[in-house]
Amino acid sequence: MFRGVNTLNLDAKGRLAIPTRYREGLQRQSEGKMVVTINNVERCLWLYPLADWEEIERKLVNLPSLDAAAQRLKRILIGHASDCDLDAAGRVLLPGPLREFASLDKHVVMIGQGNKFEIWNEELWNERRDQWLTEDGESGPLPVELETLSL
Secondary structure (H helix, E strand, O other): OEOOEEEEEEOOOOEEEOOHHHHHHHHHHHOOEEEEEEOOOOOOEEEEEHHHHHHHHHHHHOOOOOOHHHHHHHHHHOOOOEEEEOOOOOEEEOOHHHHHHOOOOOEEEEEEOEOOEEEEEHHHHHHHHHHHHHOOOOOOOOOHHHOOOOO
16 A cells, blocks of 8 residues: 655656655565556656556456547557566666656655555646645535545
């Protein structure tokens, strides 16, 4: 289970050091093998342990091939998916085209989302977070699944 906000730096080669508290779990869960892809809604990346990604990929592959929205989603998520491994120093190399998509430079933010991480340009993350915090029900009603959630 991945949670929390981590402010990190990319090195000159585009490698991201995964915070120490997640490394053992990633090694245990997927032997350090992960998949990074683009988010189809926001300008950030999604980083999944391999086993979690494979489950999502199976669902995507089974979407109807003649449905335009399903094809678009497959092209975006599977088409941009790249394998990456934790190296001996606990880093993953984020591919250049994906870094470019998410406008990732030196300063990034990695946000735990349960089964995955989101990786954001730090400045963009701060803008979007502040925007979300100031929205007061502007995004519409809660989905039915969330109406019974008690926090």
